[in-house]
Amino acid sequence: MSSYGQLTTYARFAVGLRRYLREQATPELGREVIGRLLLERESNFLTLVRRAVYDNPVSPYRALLRMAGCEYGDLERLARTDGLDATLCRLRDAGVFITIDEFKCRQPIIRGSTTIHSEPRSFNNPFLLRSLTTGSSGSRSPGTKTTVNLDRSRYHALNYTLVFSAHGLTGTPTLLCMPILPSAAGLAMLLQSSKMRVPPRRWFSPVQSRTIKPALSKRLATLYVVYAGRLFGAAMPSPEYVSGEHTQQIVEALNAVLREGNGCIVYASPNLSVRICQGARAFGRSLTGATFIAGGEPLTVAKRKEIESVGARVIGQYAFAECGIVGFGCAGETHAADDTHLIRSSLAVIQRRRETPFGGGSVDAFLFTSLLDKTPKILLNAESGDYGSIETRMCGCELGTLGFVQHLHTIRSFDKLTGEGMTFVGTDMVRIIEELLPTRFGGCSTDYQMVEAEDGKGQTRLYVLVSPAVGEVNDGEVVDCILSELRKGSDTNRMMAEVWRQGGTLQVLRQQPRLTRGGKLLSLHVMKTPPV
């Protein structure tokens, strides 16, 4: 973008930010706005598809709908008579869906003998205004961009008011423990909590800006939002850099807030949440009164237990980069550690059976559909790369009573590996495992493998398996080799390398690489338990 274009963007953002901060997100406003959206799902869906798909010549969904012989009138009739979910299932069966590889443009969209042209921006939401464009953490291809958008922040702040009301946390002070840009999630949480008039007391970014060297525009964008927010009356904290290895500073800040007697909400990834709790135990501190809002990677039984063992509570938050927030943890009768209410006011979900790339057979993948122009990308039966269970039931919590009756749980990724809230797939990692390590340490590509599994303490670990057939190898050198190669890549890769170094996430094991249940050998592999 030209510097004049950037100035205009910043100026427009500032005007929007002032208006954004003037209105407070309260549970009453949340019930009114979200309650109305829940009654208008079909019409919101139809309006969005007409504007963002049928009227949008670059949308790959338009070509898919045409191939399925579904004109707008047909879709409208179907949705009005059969309802939204049944319509989406009919579309899926007619080939109107997008796999995660197609969504990420890692594979062309082919249906029958037709190939549909697409590039990453073909899926962009054409209606995002008042946005600052940033790169995304978890971006699996270099072209992926997400934006900090105030309309979306308002919508999610209203959702949060309902979540906090359901969990008895309205008005509770907050701490933010998420990275600065290029990960957009920290800035989004800063804006949402400020709109609820509970801006974070402190903002601890688990990565140093100078270590990951984000582009100047991204560092300035973070500070710009903070200073502009203060100018408009919100007490926004500047980010403080705390190494993920040293959680003592976070534990002390958290204890200081807890001593005031009003509890404390902590926004952090599940892995960092677990480490903060382990830190608290090591310093002999109780975290009673603290509630972690943990998103970005699966909230497993082991992680939940670790967090609860120091007296804290945890509410899961399910999100992915192209969509933003998908759902929030249930406050009622739950069926799993990650029992999540789907935000049905802006999303619909169905499933599709498919084979998985990292072993493990076939799974029921989620297909998400946007109903509002709040998602960075437009989704129409688009895979997120995750699978899990869907249930429609009453759980007794306020979110269910309001109309969020669909629960997702036991959510796992089939597409990517996750470590410390950093998701990756990747071409980069496959190249490192299959080419770089054998060149550097000997053996061949099948002598090395990266395995993701959760250790006994609830931490997600990445194990680098090196076949015993490869001779003498220094474990530390293998880890250094992987991290320094990652650091040569994008700023997302540099951030990931730094977080993994601090967390001691990579561990070398001298073992034969594992086969999938189907007998395949993959360089990146997911296992339920550690291969030790």
Ligand SMILES: [Zn+2]
């Ligand atoms: Zn519930």
